Amino acid sequence: MIMNVPRRDVFQAIADPTRREIINLLAYQSLNLNAVVDNFEMSRPAVAKHIRILTECGLLIIKQKGREKHIRADLKKLKQVSDWTAKYQQFWSDKLDALGDFLDQDK
Amino acid sequence: MIMNVPRRDVFQAIADPTRREIINLLAYQSLNLNAVVDNFEMSRPAVAKHIRILTECGLLIIKQKGREKHIRADLKKLKQVSDWTAKYQQFWSDKLDALGDFLDQDK
């Protein structure tokens, strides 16, 4: 019986600004843990926890290389977020007639 | 001096599944608070708090109508999320040669 495995999802993973920075940092390069830590002002365990969360929900890939782990982003899962926002794209791409009517209805 | 005003941002707002449901519910219709509550299994104050968070970060618009508040989504701010994910779109739309090389490099 699986227990205490917090059900990570992508929306929650990218909610934290540090994790979004990590994603950006590792999108096009592979770094080991300490190299990632060097980019932040927090402790190594704190960064490591963020990396674990991102890994658990499939946004990072880790390859062990001796005592180092080479970490890199694999951002296919972000399509979930992209697809969700796409449903509402007309809110910023159209003239929004329906919303306009709603906002004007108390004139 | 402004205090205790949690700096809401859109990424955090949409991290909660209930709030994403509220957004979906109010994207194309306006409902008052109790009508929104009817769609969920939690208490009215709980839903009201979610609505306040969404309103504070600009994803909902509320118009007071007597004792009722008519609530509707205005999702232009989701463009922030859309733009952010768009930066990584090649991860799910391309062949991902670079990532493939990374994954294959230990052969």
Add this chain to the structure above:
DNA sequence: TATAAATGAAACCATTTGGTTTCAAATTTA
């Protein structure tokens, strides 16, 4: 082989989050 480097893991902590119940206030309606 002794030391340094890279990482893991545990224990702990303060704050935030997401929910509850209860009560008050304002607006409608019978």
Add this chain to the structure above:
DNA sequence: TAAATTTGAAACCAAATGGTTTCATTTATA
């Protein structure tokens, strides 16, 4: 006007979150 409806707000709570320090373990190097 009395009662019902709609909402707000406060107090409270458990769990999750995001961080810390400390120590252990594994691997590489001088």
